[in-house]
Amino acid sequence: MKFLIFSAILAILASASIAYADEYIIDIPLGAYNPELNTPAEVWYDPPQLYATVGDTITWYNDDKEGHTVTSGEGSGRFGWMSDNFGTPNGIFDSGRFMPGESWSYKFEESGTFSYYCTIHPWMEGVLIIEKAIPDYPHDATGAKIEFPLLQYTPDLALEVNLSWDPPVIKTHEKIQFVYQFYDPQTNSNLAEMKYNFVIFQNGKEIFRDEGLSQIGGDYRNFVFSDSGSIIIRIEGIHTPSIFAEESVTVFGNIESKEQRSVDFTTAVYDNPERTSHETYHIKPAQRLTTYYELMLFIILVPGVLFIGAMIWLKKKPNISHEKPGAVKI
Numbered sequence: 001m002k003f004l005i006f007s008a009i010l011a012i013l014a015s016a017s018i019a020y021a022d023e024y025i026i027d028i029p030l031g032a033y034n035p036e037l038n039t040p041a042e043v044w045y046d047p048p049q050l051y052a053t054v055g056d057t058i059t060w061y062n063d064d065k066e067g068h069t070v071t072s073g074e075g076s077g078r079f080g081w082m083s084d085n086f087g088t089p090n091g092i093f094d095s096g097r098f099m100p101g102e103s104w105s106y107k108f109e110e111s112g113t114f115s116y117y118c119t120i121h122p123w124m125e126g127v128l129i130i131e132k133a134i135p136d137y138p139h140d141a142t143g144a145k146i147e148f149p150l151l152q153y154t155p156d157l158a159l160e161v162n163l164s165w166d167p168p169v170i171k172t173h174e175k176i177q178f179v180y181q182f183y184d185p186q187t188n189s190n191l192a193e194m195k196y197n198f199v200i201f202q203n204g205k206e207i208f209r210d211e212g213l214s215q216i217g218g219d220y221r222n223f224v225f226s227d228s229g230s231i232i233i234r235i236e237g238i239h240t241p242s243i244f245a246e247e248s249v250t251v252f253g254n255i256e257s258k259e260q261r262s263v264d265f266t267t268a269v270y271d272n273p274e275r276t277s278h279e280t281y282h283i284k285p286a287q288r289l290t291t292y293y294e295l296m297l298f299i300i301l302v303p304g305v306l307f308i309g310a311m312i313w314l315k316k317k318p319n320i321s322h323e324k325p326g327a328v329k330i
Contacts (some may be wrong), residue, residue, distance in 0.1 A: 022056045025193050026126065032229045033066040035078055035123040044118070045126035052108065052131040059105040061196035062098055068118045070104055075117030075125040087122035091217040132228065134270045138168040141230065143265035152263035153185065154238065155319075160185045161235055170267060172225050181218030181237060202269065203229040213241065224278055228271045236262035249316045 020298040027046040031039020045060070048056050052058060061110055074091035076085040078310035092114065108130045118124035137145050148164035160183040170176050178198070182191040198221050212219050213306075225231075238261040 017032075022052070022059045024050060024052055024056060026050060026058060026060045028064050028068050028124075030064050032064045032068070032118075032124055033121050035121070044121075044124035048125070048314055049129070051129045051131065053131050054108060054111050055133060056130070057105055057107045058128065059103050060095070061103045062100050066101045067097045067119060067120060068124065069097055070106070070116055071119050072114055072116045074115055076082055077125070078123045083218045083247060085122070087117050087119060089119065109327055113172070124125035131273070132270055134171070134273070135169060138165075139267060141262065141268075149181075150265055152265065154261045154263060156261070157185065159183070159238055161238070163233065163235075163265050170203050170225065170231075170269045171272040171275075172228055172269060173272050173278040175222055175224050177220055177222050178233065179218065179220040182238065190217065193241055195241050197234075197236050199234040199236060201232040201234065202227065209210060225269045226278075228269045230268050231266065233265040233267075238262065 021041040029041040029043070029046050031041035034041070041064075049186065050058065055164045062068055071094045073087060073089035075087045083140050093106050093116075095106075098104050106189055108128070111130050111132045112130040114130065116126050116128070138148070140146050148168070149162035150164065151160060151162050153160055161180060162183070165178045166325065167174065167176065182194045184191055194214040196212055196214070198208075198210050198212055199206060200223065202225070208223060210221060210287075212221070246317065
């Protein structure tokens with residue numbers, strides 16, 4: 001059953017897409033028909049290389065004096081046609097022949113690098129780099145906008161787990177901080193001393209796992225993604241440290257199973273247009289907030305105790321007479 005649920009989540013993630021529709025124009029200039037470019041044309045497709053995003057539409061205008069095609073595949077190169085190489089189409093898209101003054105458009109639904117050429121003039125070559133659109137808001141597996149913190153209940157409804165991450169849109173080669181807390185839904189009180197595993201799946205594979213113990217105010221983990229793709233953030237095996245050796249116990253009035261106490265959150269990682277690598281990064285252990293509270297108590301209590309001790313010592317200090325020897329009291 002758990003495998004089926006996990007597979008269903010991955011299927012949803014695989015089908016999720018977010019696109020912003022823009023339109024781009026590529027011109028086929030006058031003289032593109034000439035393999036030597038002994039014409040006013042400097043390139044066969046202008047621009048010869050174009051970056052766009054999934055969902056964008058690209059339109060080619062024929063400003064030349066001959067008919068052309070826009071056909072996905074590999075062209076012949078400038079002089080390959082002389083040795084009977086007339087290009088190799090791959091069937092992704094094909095405009096067919098369109099004449100001077102006409103145009104042809106194509107909407108890209110998938111990311112990737114697409115080479116194309118003209119089947120009539122196979123030396124005419126261009127390339128398109130279609131990237132995944134990066135939204136400016138966090139979203140779940142279906143692409144729906146979400147607001148932090150996200151809330152999930154364990155299957156037995158005994159625990160509430162909330163999660164948020166920063167930055168809200170996850171990109172490769174950029175440090176992401178996942179922050180989460182555990183609550184008792186009956187009392188709405190924050191729970192400390194909860195043991196768990198923090199796991200990340202990406203594109204159907206487990207890429208990170210770390211054991212944790214929540215403290216006052218919750219816990220967090222840092223992570224840097226090297227690859228883009230759908231992810232599942234799972235917090236599993238949630239239980240109290242006092243039951244390490246037991247399979248199930250009653251907690252908050254419910255029978256606790258360590259296997260079933262888990263929650264899943266989903267989103268996606270996008271290719272970072274500004275970074276292509278990152279330095280080796282150590283996953284920092286969660287900071288224990290109880291340490292700060294203990295330190296604060298130490299800072300407050302120690303001076304207080306010293307002050308009280310000084311006051312007591314001053315009260316008990318003997319009264320030393322400063323009278324001169326031989327002086328006679330009247």
